[in-house]
Amino acid sequence: xxxxxxxxxxxxxxxxxxxxxxxxxxxxxxxxxxxxxxxxxxxxxxxxxxxxxxxxxxxxxxxxxxxxxxxxxxxxxxxxxxxxxxxxxxxxxxxxxxxxxxxxxxxxxxxxxxx
Amino acid sequence: xxxxxxxxxxxxxxxxxxxxxxxxxxxxxxxxxxxxxxxxxxxxxxxxxxxxxxxxxxxxxxxxxxxxxxxxxxxxxxxxxxxxxxxxxxxxxxxxxxxxxxxxxxxxxxxxxx
Numbered sequence: 455x456x457x458x459x460x461x462x463x464x465x466x467x468x469x470x471x472x473x474x475x476x477x478x479x480x481x482x483x484x485x486x487x488x489x490x491x492x493x494x495x496x497x498x499x500x501x502x503x504x505x506x507x508x509x510x511x512x513x514x515x516x517x518x519x520x521x522x523x524x525x526x527x528x529x530x531x532x533x534x535x536x537x538x539x540x541x542x543x544x545x546x547x548x549x550x551x552x553x554x555x556x557x558x559x560x561x562x563x564x565x566x567x568x569x
Numbered sequence: 570x571x572x573x574x575x576x577x578x579x580x581x582x583x584x585x586x587x588x589x590x591x592x593x594x595x596x597x598x599x600x601x602x603x604x605x606x607x608x609x610x611x612x613x614x615x616x617x618x619x620x621x622x623x624x625x626x627x628x629x630x631x632x633x634x635x636x637x638x639x640x641x642x643x644x645x646x647x648x649x650x651x652x653x654x655x656x657x658x659x660x661x662x663x664x665x666x667x668x669x670x671x672x673x674x675x676x677x678x679x680x681x682x683x
Contacts, residue, residue, distance in 0.1 A: 458612070496675040497613075497658065544612050560612030 456481065458547050458561035466567045472533040475564045479526050479547030485509075486528040487558065488520060491542040500543075503528055532566075540568045572596045573661050575674035582649050582681055590677045592642040592659035604633050604644050605658040607676070613658055616644070646679070654681045 459478045467473050479486050488500040499512040503522035520530040526547075532539055542565050546558045576591045592602070601620045605613035617626045617633040619642070625634045630647045646653055659674040 497673040499671065499673075546612070557615045557618065560614070562610075562612050565610075 458545060458559050460543075460545050460561040460564050462564060463562065464565045464567075466569060467535050468569050469535055469537060471535050472531065473535060473566065474529055474531045475543055475545075475566075477528045477530075477545030477547075477561060479528070479545075480549070480559055483547035483549045483559075484526055485548040486522055486526060487546045487548070488528070488530050489544040489546065490514070491544055491563070492540075497544070500530065535568045537568050540566060542566075571675070572672045573659055573674040575657075575659050575677050577677060578675070579678040579680070582679065584649060584651060584681055584683050586649055588646050588649060588679065590644045590646075590657050590659075590679070592644070592661075592674055594640050594642075594659075594661045594672070594674075596640075596661040596663060596672050598663050599637060599640070600662045600664040602633075602635055602642050602662075603660040604631070604642075605660060606631075607656045607658060609655070616657075649679075649681045651681050651683065654679060 458480055461476045485504045487502040490498045490500055500514055500518055501511045501520050502509045506522045517533045522528045542563045544560050544563045546560045548556050548558045573594045582588045599621060601618055603618045604616040606616050607613040616628050616631050619626050619635045621637050632645045635642045644657055656676040656678050658676045660671050662671045
């Protein structure tokens with residue numbers, strides 16, 4: 455089975471621009487979560503999508519948004535980029551079906567640098 | 570305040586030696602605790618998942634322990650190898666269907682030297 459893929463792997467943008475990141479989950483997985491990882495803050499949850507619906511959202515400003523398509527692929531968008539948005543953005547998919555613990559599989563991440 | 574605290578923040582060990590990483594949490598109610606390994610520039614990879622009733626779980630040279638009474642977990646690495654150099658992240662969750670309720674520790678950076 456192919457793993458979680460994220461594109462692009464690296465991105466350089468300037469302040470004020472907007473960016474769209476893409477994530478393709480493992481085939482059959484319907485839950486996709488997005489995280490921001492910075493050296494100082496560690497992993498921080500952005501949002502989770504399940505069957506095209508946003509199921510939960512972290513404490514990030516409205517500049518951060520996402521969506522999920524019918525094939526479970528997901529995109530996240532950051533508008534009006536700020537220097538502090540420079541981070542590794544990780545996508546993770548899960549095949550969670552019930553309340554039993556499930557494993558979340560992470561992609562390699564997209565390294566975003568804002569200049 | 571972070572509900573998951575990991576220690577030490579970083580450590581350096583010689584190849585072949587053992588080491589133990591700590592994770593203390595205040596998350597309540599508790600559902601399960603996971604340890605992830607993250608190589609530089611890569612996404613985290615799951616090592617172990619433990620529920621309330623499990624005290625220990627192994628994955629090769631990695632052994633995780635859990636004391637749900639004291640809300641402490643440890644990850645023991647046996648006979649370390651250079652490939653063990655990575656960040657190890659502890660993640661604790663409450664009973665919920667949503668990944669958004671998971672609490673992440675800041676991680677312990679492990680460097681294994683020859």
